[in-house]
Amino acid sequence: MERRQQQRNNTPKKQEKRYCFFKAHDIEDVDYKDIETLRRFLSSNMKIKPRRKTGLSAKYQRKVAKAIKQARIAGLLGFTAK
Numbered sequence: 001m002e003r004r005q006q007q008r009n010n011t012p013k014k015q016e017k018r019y020c021f022f023k024a025h026d027i028e029d030v031d032y033k034d035i036e037t038l039r040r041f042l043s044s045n046m047k048i049k050p051r052r053k054t055g056l057s058a059k060y061q062r063k064v065a066k067a068i069k070q071a072r073i074a075g076l077l078g079f080t081a082k
Contacts, residue, residue: 018055030063032070
């Protein structure tokens with residue numbers, strides 16, 4: 001019985017709130033040619049990271065996804081990791 005109560009009290013710590021990168025840096029548009037910024041939102045397997053990991057707002061998550069797809073088509077980013 002005591003063990004169960006101890007397990008309940010050992011709740012995981014809350015993570016720091018992530019803020020939208022673009023709002024924090026006062027950036028209006030996401031440019032598909034800005035590879036350095038776009039790479040920050042890609043995983044090592046070149047998949048687009050979800051909002052809960054990056055902390056982007058919904059508006060900017062859509063813009064980033066669109067820009068990454070444009071950059072892939074233009075040949076600036078790869079579709080897969082090497």
